[in-house]
Amino acid sequence: NAGVTQTPKFQVLKTGQSMTLQCAQDMNHEYMSWYRQDPGMGLRLIHYSVGAGITDQGEVPNGYNVSRSTTEDFPLRLLSAAPSQTSVYFCASSLRASGGLRQETQYFGPGTRLLVL
Amino acid sequence: AQTVTQSQPEMSVQEAETVTLSCTYDTSESDYYLFWYKQPPSRQMILVIRQEAYKQQNATENRFSVNFQKAAKSFSLKISDSQLGDAAMYFCAYRSPNAGNNRKLIWGLGTSLAVNP
Numbered sequence: 001n002a003g004v005t006q007t008p009k010f011q012v013l014k015t016g017q018s019m020t021l022q023c024a025q026d027m028n029h030e031y032m033s034w035y036r037q038d039p040g041m042g043l044r045l046i047h048y049s050v051g052a053g054i055t056d057q058g059e060v061p062n063g064y065n066v067s068r069s070t071t072e073d074f075p076l077r078l079l080s081a082a083p084s085q086t087s088v089y090f091c092a093s094s095l096r097a098s099g100g101l102r103q104e105t106q107y108f109g110p111g112t113r114l115l116v117l
Numbered sequence: 118a119q120t121v122t123q124s125q126p127e128m129s130v131q132e133a134e135t136v137t138l139s140c141t142y143d144t145s146e147s148d149y150y151l152f153w154y155k156q157p158p159s160r161q162m163i164l165v166i167r168q169e170a171y172k173q174q175n176a177t178e179n180r181f182s183v184n185f186q187k188a189a190k191s192f193s194l195k196i197s198d199s200q201l202g203d204a205a206m207y208f209c210a211y212r213s214p215n216a217g218n219n220r221k222l223i224w225g226l227g228t229s230l231a232v233n234p
Binding site: 035045048058092104106107 | 214
């Protein structure tokens with residue numbers, strides 16, 4: 001049971017380039033989400049999904065796209081990278097989107113550090 | 118809107134001693150979930166302990182325990198018998214069960230804990 005995995009661990013992009021950050025979980029979790037972590041700002045929710053085929057925006061969705069074609073995978077796409085997207089990105093998942101503390105506890109992947117030049 | 122405050126940017130403790138990290142939050146809700154996550158230098162976000170607001174009994178996980186004071190809106194983390202591996206950034210997080218499908222965690226800015234040998 002690998003939990004939540006993310007690839008790559010580190011990536012350097014040039015402004016305007018696109019890329020996909022991969023996230024996968026093998027716990028059969030319904031809920032998955034993407035956060036970015038920036039110094040002095042805590043973690044902010046980018047996009048989330050409550051199940052396969054269902055996605056929605058978080059608080060900072062601009063410049064990012066997501067899809068959820070399977071329960072296991074939740075990739076995050078940067079359409080045209082900007083220096084403001086330099087950050088550490090975390091994928092998280094929980095058993096359910098609702099139903100109590102155990103079901104809603106989120107577990108995190110190891111993060112992807114992204115540098116946009 | 119809910120907010121989470123960690124008033125101690127940095128703390129230090131001697132190995133084998135006990136340390137308490139502070140967390141306060143602001144909410145008008147009566148039921149909610151509270152979490153402590155640990156982020157070591159590897160950047161992995163690791164769940165330490167969780168608490169459901171309507172349960173008055175303080176949660177414990179081995180050497181980690183919380184002091185949950187609902188009326189004071191305080192959720193401090195106590196680490197007993199501190200070990201070198203406890204050195205990390207610690208984040209307090211809040212989540213409302215009434216957040217619809219968003220399921221956003223609201224984060225404090227973290228406390229950096231150093232453990233001195």
